[in-house]
Every structure is written in C-alpha cells, then in structure tokens.
Amino acid sequence: MSQENKSYIPGKSGYSNRSIAFRVAEAYKMIRTNLLFTLANASSKIVVFSSAEPGAGKSTLCSNLAIVMAQTGAKVLLIDADMRKPVQHRNFRVSKTLGLSKILGNLNSFEECIQHDVTLNLDLIPSGSIPPNPSELLGSERMKKLLAQVEEHYDYVFIDSPPLGVVADALVIAPQSAGVVLVARQKQTIYDELEKCIDSIKQIDATMLGVVVTDVRSDTAGYMRYDNKRYYRSYNFEYGRRQKSDD
Numbered sequence: 001m002s003q004e005n006k007s008y009i010p011g012k013s014g015y016s017n018r019s020i021a022f023r024v025a026e027a028y029k030m031i032r033t034n035l036l037f038t039l040a041n042a043s044s045k046i047v048v049f050s051s052a053e054p055g056a057g058k059s060t061l062c063s064n065l066a067i068v069m070a071q072t073g074a075k076v077l078l079i080d081a082d083m084r085k086p087v088q089h090r091n092f093r094v095s096k097t098l099g100l101s102k103i104l105g106n107l108n109s110f111e112e113c114i115q116h117d118v119t120l121n122l123d124l125i126p127s128g129s130i131p132p133n134p135s136e137l138l139g140s141e142r143m144k145k146l147l148a149q150v151e152e153h154y155d156y157v158f159i160d161s162p163p164l165g166v167v168a169d170a171l172v173i174a175p176q177s178a179g180v181v182l183v184a185r186q187k188q189t190i191y192d193e194l195e196k197c198i199d200s201i202k203q204i205d206a207t208m209l210g211v212v213v214t215d216v217r218s219d220t221a222g223y224m225r226y227d228n229k230r231y232y233r234s235y236n237f238e239y240g241r242r243q244k245s246d247d
Contacts, residue, residue: 028068031212035065038209039156039178046147046157046177047209050170051184052193054163057214058183059087062160070121074155078118079125081173082162083134086127092118099128103146104137110149123154139172147176164197171204179207185215 039045049062059082066078080088081100089096094115102108103125115124131137150157159177161170174180180201184194194211201208 025068028064031061032065032068032072034210035069035181042178042207044151044176044178045155046151046159048159048161048170048173048177048180050161050164050180050182050197052163052165052182052189052197054085054166056163056183056185056189058163059091059160061181061183061212061214062158063088063091066122066156066158067119069156069158070119074121075153076122077125077150077154077157078122079150079157079159080127081138081159081169083127083131083137084162084167084169086130088124088160089126092124094118094124094126096126097129099126101128101131101134101137103128104140104142105131106142110146135167135169135172138169143173144176147173164200165193168200171200171206174201174206175204177206179209181209182211184211184213186213187215189213 035047039047049058051058063078066076070076078088079100080086080096082088083101086096086099089099092115098108098113100113103110103113105128113125113128115126118124137143147157159173161173164170164180164182170180182194182197198208
C-alpha cells in the first residue's frame with residue numbers, strides 16, 4: 001500500500017490529486033482480488049483483521065476492503081470488535097452506543113444495533129458501549145451464535161479486532177473465521193513482534209491469510225527496526241482507563 005493510503009476511504013472521501021486517489025483505490029482492489037482467491041475454497045467467509053501494534057492502519061484497511069468488496073455486489077458486514085478503542089463508528093459517522101457489546105451483553109437485539117447500508121451493500125455493527133470484559137464477551141457463546149447467524153445472511157464478514165501484540169482478542173475470534181489478516185506499517189512494525197503474532201495464530205490452529213504492509217514508500221525497501229515503545233504506551237493507556245463517555 002502506498003504512503004497516501006492511511007486516510008483514504010473509497011466512496012467516503014478522496015484526494016484532490018486524482019492520480020493519487022487512483023493508485024490508492026487500485027491498491028485496495030488488488031488486495032480484494034487476492035483475498036477473493038484466498039477465500040474461494042474456504043469453508044468460512046469471515047475474516048479477522050489485526051496488527052502487531054497500534055497505529056499500523058488495520059482499521060482503515062479493514063473498512064476500505066469492506067467497501068471495495070461491497071462494490072463487487074457482494075453483501076458485506078463489517079463488525080467493530082475492537083471494544084477497547086473503536087474507530088469504525090467515526091469512519092462511517094454513526095453512533096457506537098448501540099453495537100456489538102450490547103448484543104453480546106443481551107441488552108439490545110441484533111436489529112437494534114446494526115447500521116444498514118453505511119455504503120452500498122455494506123452493513124456495520126459498531127462496537128457498542130465500551131464494556132469492562134471485552135475478551136470474555138468475544139469468547140462467549142453469544143458471539144459464536146452471532147457469527148453463525150450473520151454468516152448465513154452475508155457473503156463476507158470483516159471483523160476489526162484489537163492489535164494482537166497488545167491483547168489476545170483476535171485469537172478468541174480467529175477459530176470461528178476463515179483466518180487472520182495482519183496489518184504492518186513500514187518503518188514502524190518490528191519483525192520480531194510480527195513473528196510473535198504469526199506464531200500465536202498458528203498455535204491455536206487458526207489460518208494466517210496474509211500480511212498487508214501499509215505506508216510503503218517507493219524509495220525505500222523493507223522494514224527498519226526502531227523503538228516504537230511510545231505506540232504501546234499510548235495504546236495501553238487507552239486500554240487501561242475507564243471510558244468516561246460511551247458516545
């Protein structure tokens with residue numbers, strides 16, 4: 001993915017520079033094609049998106065791919081399962097108050113919480129109010145039943161989950177999916193941390209679908225190791241504090 005991709009959401013916003021917008025949109029379409037081939041013979045059409053660390057661009061990638069997948073005419077559902085630091089409600093400018101946490105907590109129904117047609121052929125389940133026990137909710141029987149239910153009604157289900165290098169939420173969902181797509185950012189993601197995440201996915205016998213590298217500059221190649229502790233400090237702070245407002 002080019003370095004310009006991080007703020008581009010096809011169908012929602014764009015660039016004044018048409019050549020940049022074209023390159024970015026084509027990059028997402030290329031990933032979509034690869035994903036379609038990968039899922040062609042899979043028993044499930046649920047895909048979990050995660051990353052080794054915060055700030056890698058996994059939420060933007062997840063929402064963008066959901067949009068370009070829906071542009072093929074497929075019926076797509078995007079679930080914001082990052083109930084610690086959700087962003088999909090902001091991407092699509094909807095409220096997060098009614099969402100996944102309310103469904104799993106048996107506080108509201110599926111129909112009360114789903115946002116239909118946030119773009120053509122794309123529905124969204126926001127995170128819901130931030131709960132005190134997100135891992136337990138994601139590992140619950142209600143979550144398994146929810147995934148079984150939505151898989152019957154949608155061609156593809158994309159799940160935006162928290163960074164795997166910070167919390168294990170993605171591993172709780174992965175066994176119910178076709179596999180995990182890891183997102184890494186050039187000059188930020190560290191090889192060792194990415195390898196640990198891949199090993200964790202393999203240890204639970206889940207499928208590793210691939211790695212997407214974001215923020216790639218054409219004049220550089222490969223990753224560079226450098227200290228990214230400040231990213232972990234920022235994300236752990238968000239995960240550790242109580243949310244004062246649910247909306």
